[in-house]
Amino acid sequence: MKLIVQIPALNEEETLAEAIAAIPRSIPGVNSIEVLVIDDGSTDRTVDVAWDAKADHVLEMSSHVGLARAFSAGIEYALSLGADVIVNTDADNQYCADDIPALIDPILKRQAQIVVGARPIAEIESFSLLKKVLQRLGSWVVRVASKSKIPDAPSGFRAYSRDAAARLCVVNTYTYTLETIIQAGRKHIPMTSVPVRVNKVTRPSRLFRGIPEYVARSARTILRVFVIYAPLRFFLTLSAIFALPGLIGVGRFLYYYATDGGAGHVQSLVLSGVLLAMATILFAVGILADLISANRSLLEDIRARELLRAPRKPTEVIPLDPARALENG
Structure with missing residues (x-):
């Protein structure tokens, strides 16, 4: 040991x-x-x-x-x-x-x-x-x-x-x-x-x-x-933060559309569309980031096996003083 x-x-x-x-x-x-x-x-x-x-x-x-x-x-x-x-x-x-x-x-x-x-x-x-x-x-x-x-x-x-x-x-x-x-x-x-x-x-x-x-x-x-x-969890959380108010805004517009034709509430629909678009983008980024993370894990596993099996030994610095070099082997 x-x-x-x-x-x-x-x-x-x-x-x-x-x-x-x-x-x-x-x-x-x-x-x-x-x-x-x-x-x-x-x-x-x-x-x-x-x-x-x-x-x-x-x-x-x-x-x-x-x-x-x-x-x-x-x-x-x-x-x-x-x-x-x-x-x-x-x-x-x-x-x-x-x-x-x-x-x-x-x-x-x-x-x-x-x-x-x-x-x-x-x-x-x-x-x-x-x-x-x-x-x-x-x-x-x-x-x-x-x-x-x-x-x-x-x-x-x-x-x-x-x-x-x-x-x-x-x-x-x-x-x-x-x-x-x-x-x-x-x-x-x-x-x-x-x-x-x-x-x-x-x-x-x-x-x-x-x-x-x-x-x-x-x-x-x-x-x-x-x-x-944990990229998927991170970006899905961000996606949910944008998606929730977007869905609420769409629901609000549909409510007013059903009751009075939706006049004057188009702005909330546009804002909701923007929020849902951002949520979709974040969801897609999360999927890609998760795939990259999986690839990173594979590379780290390969690196670990290389270090354990055939490690790369850096060049050790030897002091310029010959007496000290002999003293330290």
């Missing part, structure tokens, strides 16, 4: 070494534990710090691609290294690495394929009351969209089995946390959650500049994923 702990990092030279040092190197039931750092185009000494802190692998992105794409690149690379279980954690050492054994336990016991670490939101002093409320609200929305019971959807401290990791395909570039849960729920990948601890906050989040931006981006992510994975 091989465990790879991946750490996406962007300009984390101050906290990365501490995060790597905290990762346990021995866990019952795990034969090998390796640390993979994904450098998302850092402009500081993040890469050097990773090697100095004894990271086993460092994958450098050619430029800053965003957390979601760095996460996806790390997943593919970890699979190419033969990982049986992949744990994702933050480079700012936000999560308590001592909880990694508890995080992977349901996977080792074959009780789940994805495990999300649930933070004690109510006890985190650095979270304002508004942020705590929004965290709970966002997690509730994700639970509804994914039909899961994950209490802390935005948590980035999570574990994936090899099969689950290969089946996930992140679309947006903002964050992977919400999308992967909704996607896993739609694909019926078994998920669970375990309580985890957090360390003292060392810096504010870099993913968003404030609560309004966080809400807006999260809402767009949830809506986009829902359109991708």
Whole structure:
């Protein structure tokens, strides 16, 4: 059983070494534990710090691609290294690495394929009351969209089995946390959650500049994923919203036509015709989107089988310092 702990990092030279040092190197039931750092185009000494802190692998992105794409690149690379279980954690050492054994336990016991670490939101002093409320609200929305019971959807401290990791395909570039849960729920990948601890906050989040931006981006992510994975339901709902007032308007016109000849009510008939036409178009778009979604599912299945059978191994970045290269193998 091989465990790879991946750490996406962007300009984390101050906290990365501490995060790597905290990762346990021995866990019952795990034969090998390796640390993979994904450098998302850092402009500081993040890469050097990773090697100095004894990271086993460092994958450098050619430029800053965003957390979601760095996460996806790390997943593919970890699979190419033969990982049986992949744990994702933050480079700012936000999560308590001592909880990694508890995080992977349901996977080792074959009780789940994805495990999300649930933070004690109510006890985190650095979270304002508004942020705590929004965290709970966002997690509730994700639970509804994914039909899961994950209490802390935005948590980035999570574990994936090899099969689950290969089946996930992140679309947006903002964050992977919400999308992967909704996607896993739609694909019926078994998920669970375990309580985890957090360390003292060392810096504010870099993913968003404030609560309004966080809400807006999260809402767009949830809506986009829902359109991708449940397009027929989405467009049929929109179609019904337009069709209902259109049918009411037609019924109203027919009523007046039967009682007084319909004089003066032609405008409502025209408006109803426009609404029904829009409903028909949305219905047709929903059918096409559903067919595209089915094709996407097939492509994702093919991609998953390729990753598991013949994974594409990215080129690992080797440090220019020969002494460090020899030291890290």
